[in-house]
Amino acid sequence: MTLPIRPNALDARARCKTYRKRILEISQQVAALHCAPAFSCLEITDAVMNDLMRRDDTGASRDTFIMSKGHGYLAQAVILEDLGILSRQDLDDYCTPRGRLGAHPDYGVPGIEATTGSLGHGLGMAVGMAAADKILGDDRHIFVIVGDGEMQEGSCWEAVMMGPNLGLKNLVVFLDFNNYQGLGKTSESHPYFDPMAEKLRAFGWTAADIDGHDSALILKTVRQSLGESPTFIVCRTVKGQGVSLMQNDPIWHYRSPNKEEYARAVAEIDAAP
Numbered sequence: 001m002t003l004p005i006r007p008n009a010l011d012a013r014a015r016c017k018t019y020r021k022r023i024l025e026i027s028q029q030v031a032a033l034h035c036a037p038a039f040s041c042l043e044i045t046d047a048v049m050n051d052l053m054r055r056d057d058t059g060a061s062r063d064t065f066i067m068s069k070g071h072g073y074l075a076q077a078v079i080l081e082d083l084g085i086l087s088r089q090d091l092d093d094y095c096t097p098r099g100r101l102g103a104h105p106d107y108g109v110p111g112i113e114a115t116t117g118s119l120g121h122g123l124g125m126a127v128g129m130a131a132a133d134k135i136l137g138d139d140r141h142i143f144v145i146v147g148d149g150e151m152q153e154g155s156c157w158e159a160v161m162m163g164p165n166l167g168l169k170n171l172v173v174f175l176d177f178n179n180y181q182g183l184g185k186t187s188e189s190h191p192y193f194d195p196m197a198e199k200l201r202a203f204g205w206t207a208a209d210i211d212g213h214d215s216a217l218i219l220k221t222v223r224q225s226l227g228e229s230p231t232f233i234v235c236r237t238v239k240g241q242g243v244s245l246m247q248n249d250p251i252w253h254y255r256s257p258n259k260e261e262y263a264r265a266v267a268e269i270d271a272a273p
Contacts, residue, residue: 012215013273015050016042019078020242020269022091026074027256030095034103036240036252038074040212041145041176044235045075047218048143048174049083063140064129066114068122069147069176070104071253077101080111120153122146123173127159130168130230144173149181152190163230164204171230172222176212178239183250197234205232212237242269 019042027033045067054062067076077094080086086101086109093099100109104117116122126144133140150156163171175196179186186193200207206225210217212235225231239253240246243265246257257265 012043012046012050015082016046016215016242017269017272019046019075019082021266022078022081023074024243024257024262024265024269026078026091026094028259028262029092030256032254032256033095034071034074034254035243035257036246036249037069037071037147037176037178039241039243039246040178040237040239041069041072041147041174041235042075042241043213043215044145044174044176044218044237045072045079047215047222048145049076049079051219052141052143052172052222054141061111063143064113064126065143066116066122066126066145067105068114068116068126068144069119069150070117070122072145072147072176073103073105073117076105076111083111085111119147119150120155123156123159126171126173127162127166127168130163130171131166133170134166134168139170141170141172144171146173146175147181148175148177148179148186148193148196151175151196152181152193160200160203160205160232167228168230169226169228172226173230173232174212174218175232175234176237177234178237180239180248180250180253182253197232200232200234205230207232207234209234210236213241242272244268 048065081091094101105112107115114125122144123146126142130142197207197209206229208221210221221233238247246252
């Protein structure tokens with residue numbers, strides 16, 4: 001796989017600031033949405049969709065991305081808007097009777113390759129896609145984002161077992177490890193969940209453990225990890241990253257800010273380096 005060499009950390013930081021503000025803008029039009037889960041995986045999603053996925057001359061992707069943690073969908077949706085694949089009206093109509101975008105990804109919406117949200121499905125689908133591509137000789141790569149709550153599903157561990165056994169070197173998985181599963185801490189409900197990278201290596205994966213908000217490090221780690229085994233990158237993230245009133249507060253898993261909170265959040269994002 002030949003990866004682009006164009007990424008610039010400052011560009012990624014600027015994009016992610018814009019994406020966070022766009023998500024907040026959408027939040028003022030609906031009663032509730034998944035702000036904090038989208039913010040924790042935004043740098044990962046940006047790295048995949050803007051830097052790792054190869055595109056043809058028309059802008060169509062030659063690779064596939066699955067947002068398996070469906071409640072991170074807004075991170076994907078605002079980037080699809082930025083790429084011109086979804087329209088501004090699509091995002092303005094998010095989760096309204098007149099719109100076509102729901103709270104989670106739906107296959108058939110432009111840019112969406114799998115319906116997710118019922119946790120534990122995306123990784124298994126990705127293994128199937130990667131296996132089919134290996135058989136057909138297709139050089140497509142499959143990128144997946146899963147959550148730490150999601151990784152407690154047995155179906156995920158079946159997929160973890162199968163990936164290396166099938167030699168799926170075209171599969172790259174990112175774990176959005178924000179240490180929250182819905183309304184509680186993963187480290188409290190599952191104290192032996194970590195160390196995750198060590199477990200994945202035992203299953204035959206090439207695994208790394210990094211800062212999931214460092215865009216340049218995400219791309220560097222993918223380049224260094226690709227080889228003869230599938231790649232699994234554990235990304236340490238903060239739920240609600242970028243907006244202090246949302247960070248690590250479980251109430252923001254599914255809630256829209258009021259007008260005062262919205263103004264505070266936008267001002268904080270604008271003031272960030």
